[in-house]
Amino acid sequence: MEIKYTIQGLLVYMTIAAYLLAFFTTVLRRPKAGHALYLLGFAIAVCAFGYRWYHVRHVPLQNLFEVFLCLGMIYPVSLFCRRVLRVGGYSADMLIGAIVLSPAGFIFNAEPQQLPPALQSWLFTPHVAVYMLSYIFMAKATFQAICQLAGKTVSCRGHLARDSRAGRPRHLDLLPPEEATYRIICVGYPLLTLGLILGSYWGKLAWSDYWGWDPKELWSLASWLVFLGYFHFRYMFGKKHPRINSLWAIAGTATIIITLLWVNLSRIFSGLHSYAT
Amino acid sequence: MWVGLLLIIVLIVLSIYGAFIGTERAEQLFNRPPLVVYWTALAMLLIIGIAAFRRLLRVPGLLLIHAGCVLILFGGMWGSRAGHNLQNRLFGIDKIRSGRMAIYEGSSNNHVTLNDTREQKELPFSLKLKDFRIEYYQPVYLRIQTRQGRQWKVPVEVGKEFPLSEEAGTIKIVKEYKNLKIGMEEGKSVFFDDPSPGSNPALEVQITEPGGQTSTRYVFELFPGHSHGQDKFLLRYHRVISDYISELQIIEGDKVVAEKDIEVNHPLRFGGYHFYQSSYDDKAGQYTILQVVSDTGLYVVYAGYWMLCLGVIWHMWLRHIFSGFKT
Secondary structure, eight states, X not given: OOXXXXXXXXXXXXXHHHHHHHHHHHHTTOHHHHHHHHHHHHHHHHHHHHHHHHHHTSOSOSSHHXXXXXXXXXXXXXXXXXXXXXOOOHHHHHHHHHHHHHHHHHTSOOOOOOOOGGGOSTTHHHHHHHHHHXXXXXXXXXXXXXXXXXXXXXXXXXXXEEOTTTOSEEEEEOOOHHHHHHHHHHHHHHHHHHHHHHHHHHHHHHHSOSOOOOHHHHHHHHHHXXXXXXXXXXXXXXXXXXXXXXXXXXXXXXXXXXXXXXXXHOGGGOSTTGGGO | OHHHHHHHHHHHHHHHHHHHHOXXXXXXXHTSHHHHHHHHHHHHHHHHHHHHOHHHHHOHHHHHHHHHHHHHHHHXXXXXXXXXXXXXXXXXXXXXXXXXXXXXXXXXXXXXXXXXXXXXXXXXXXXXXXXXXXXXXXXXXXXXXXTTSOEEEEEOOBTOEEEEETTTEEEEEEEEESBEEEEEETTEEEEEEOOSSOXXXXXXXXXXXXXXXXXXXXXXXXXXXXXXXXXXXXEEEEXXXXXXXXXXXXXXXXXXXXXXXXXXXXXXXXXXXXEEEEXXXXXXXXXXXXXXXXXXXXXXXXXXXXXXXXXXXXXXXXXXXXXXXXX
């Protein structure tokens, strides 16, 4: 564990603090203050990402520190899920934001690095960015799946919204966890597919092969396949086995965590993607 | 559907197993005859699925996804080693699947050493290397560290003196060498830049102590740990490579038919082959090594990628946007 006594480190710690405060404030039934703190945390996370970008002079998605910094900007996904998908777990997102920023703050090395020739490609940003976005969605889906397994019933009366016609506040209905899991995975899966295909196309341009049987490639294929299995299983049985549906979703996110962390940090999986630590 | 789900689970297990055994063994595993049977079964099942399940034909997104997967599998198998062998047997197409070729600056070559068998084959055209060069990130820095761990980083600017601290004094880079050699003249060591082929990048550094005493040090990029016990500073000179560039010409007969500077991420495509910057002569920078890869099956795979992407995006996003979300 290492504390970063730098402006970059300070911004990361401020974001974590704002997210944690937002979480506790929301849990203590002060949703407006919680939302304001969450928004503040997001603003600081954007500053941290922007500062890093200015500092390294390329899109900061090269190593695990930068990737986790990016993952910390969870607020828009959170808002999208709540407003558009009608999925709950808003306060859990604040906690997820704090959790994903913690390795950036305390574990990963923040030493700036110049891009090696292989990473100097127009595909670098879209490939990593769509993967990160999909990972955030899948993490949210997993939270819903865990809620489903735990038998937690999410209140159908969700957050307050302004009724546009009457001008009165009204409650928006939130989906039950099983459906919420499905809906979020439906949003995240195309991003996961795009990430895999962009990576494959990039591999062809950089390393001469669109598929190199590298450990990271195989784990990312495994995670894509687990969610593919989820869709097939859910198509076959619908909501008859909600617990198994949830287990598929949790297994998918487990393979994502392995793809993102274990493959890069462990010496077991040395390969073409080893530089991304 | 059960068979489909079973095949997906088998592929998940194989992918995870393949990740544990390493790249080379995983490639061998996924190209073995039982796996060829598996790939064929998967492709067949997808085709049967498209034909048998009406829903797959009626829902455009699902059709694109499944047909895209068929194309990816077919293109992959057609471009594989076994696919190339089959094309040779059936149609007499004797195409190099993958290999490497070394080309010296100013000369041309059409011999490719195959990656699989190490035998040599000829391309129907030649490649000439006009020039090979390596580019570095600028500015380059000299890193200075005291034995107590205090560090500085100064840009490599010849003739400029940089103050370090009151106790450490100043440092000046006197000369930058591309290929430093040491000779003897009248019993004394003489350092000079050798113009003949070779590479030994180094810096001549002058350290001035607070009392005014000066000393000269040579910092070698290729020998980063080089220092003496009495040295006050540990010096490190390291340039970060930003690009490798081979300036190539394609020659058919006596005519130059194409020209391109290839770099990492920017291969040359010609005559059914792709040429990639793979390696180089790290001793003297006299030659480049290119990876030569056949493009057989590649565009079928790309078509499959497009279909898969469009299908997934249509099925999971766009149709919902157009018709409102339904679960």
